[in-house]
Amino acid sequence: MYITVFEEHVRLAVDARASGHATADDDLTLALAPLRRLLAKAQEGPLTAVYGVLTDAYEQAELPGRIAGLGERTRRSRTSWGRRRLEGRSARMEARSAELEATRAERIAEAQRRVAAFVSDLDITIALFENSFGLECALGTPGAQAAPHPSDAGPSFPELIRVEEPWTPSTEVHLDLQLRVWRTAPDRLVVMFAGYEPAGHNLAPLVHQILTEHPDDSVEFLYEEVTNALSMGYYATLTVEDDGTVTESRLNDAPALTTLHQRLGPSLVETGRPADERGVYGGP
Structure with missing residues (x-):
């Protein structure tokens, strides 16, 4: 979301420069524009890890109900062929559930590691810009109520x-x-x-x-x-x-x-x- 907002600022800065009304802020925005692609690339790893954990969690939460439903149908099956087929599907689902449970903590830890590394890289980048350009990148003074940002509502x-x-x-x-x-x-x-x-x-x-x-x-x-x-x-x-x-x-x-x-x-x-x-x- 922040990258999308930054892209909007870049487009405004380009228009301002074309019309001859660019300010120092516009010049700085255009100087930082090449970083957009790097930031977008850097966030792919953390996003993929987080969405992977969420997708697996949804699947894991759904499997017990599906396994129970298959068990009930197995008990009502009228043929040995039908029972074997349902038992096989149930076994595969149980194996998948066990696999998700066994790797859950590891996948969550890996997602946390990737997110933490990305946030750390952002902190370092912010510090470099503050030192290089004399900018204050903080969102506000302690205790002050910050204006709501569109991204506060979650992903779009x-x-x-x-x-x-x-x-x-x-x-x-x-x-x-x-x-x-x-x-x-x-x-x-x-x-x-x-x-x-x-x-x-x-x-x-x-x-x-x-x-x-x-x-x-x-x-x-x-x-x-x-x-x-x-x-x-x-x-x-x-x-x-x-x-x-x-x-x-x-x-x-x-x-x-x-x-x-x-x-x-x-x-x-x-x-x-x-x-x-x-x-x-x-x-x-």
């Missing part, structure tokens, strides 16, 4: 402007999908389809329909296969090729998934389509 996330469950597109393609749309900038959208099956070529007309509905926006497409009886699910980016077809690239590594959660915020999980825990082929 894009607005979720559309949720349709299920989505009924105006095309000849009939798929069981959820549609969500986030506005990440005045002219940028993130569109996510969610279903219980892997993404297929039949998504192409739906992608083109969205592009037609938003001709003035740059649209990024994503797909989520929701957890179901046959798959643990995944997220993927969708790319429109030159020939009009749509290809997917799965987000398989932890940093990519963390970045996705970081970009879209809590609404990604809170408004997602629920997992399908129903059995198949003679199961419970």
Whole structure:
């Protein structure tokens, strides 16, 4: 948030210099402008670590309920095949829960270490600027009430402007999908389809329909296969090729998934389509 505010000051300083009304403060802002990229890069490590801990904590909190639900379904299973399948899924979830619990303290300590190192680097940087430029970087005198800063309200996330469950597109393609749309900038959208099956070529007309509905926006497409009886699910980016077809690239590594959660915020999980825990082929 502070980096975003600094970028606004830089743009104002550039405009002031172009109009011939730059002040000493504007000159200093422009001199410090190259640091923005360094600060943005330096904060990636701490942010990734913190969001990774939060994502794992959410998953760990959800697993006991899912394991209990599978246990109940296992007891009601009418076939040995169904029981074995459910017992296998329950065992995998229990192993995942144990893994998260075993590494929880280590991951929290690593996130704290990265944040502390970043804050320490900032303190050193502030001290250098104070000594070099004779500036006072303190926010105010002790006991004085500081003016509220926009970042005090916490991190800012894009607005979720559309949720349709299920989505009924105006095309000849009939798929069981959820549609969500986030506005990440005045002219940028993130569109996510969610279903219980892997993404297929039949998504192409739906992608083109969205592009037609938003001709003035740059649209990024994503797909989520929701957890179901046959798959643990995944997220993927969708790319429109030159020939009009749509290809997917799965987000398989932890940093990519963390970045996705970081970009879209809590609404990604809170408004997602629920997992399908129903059995198949003679199961419970």
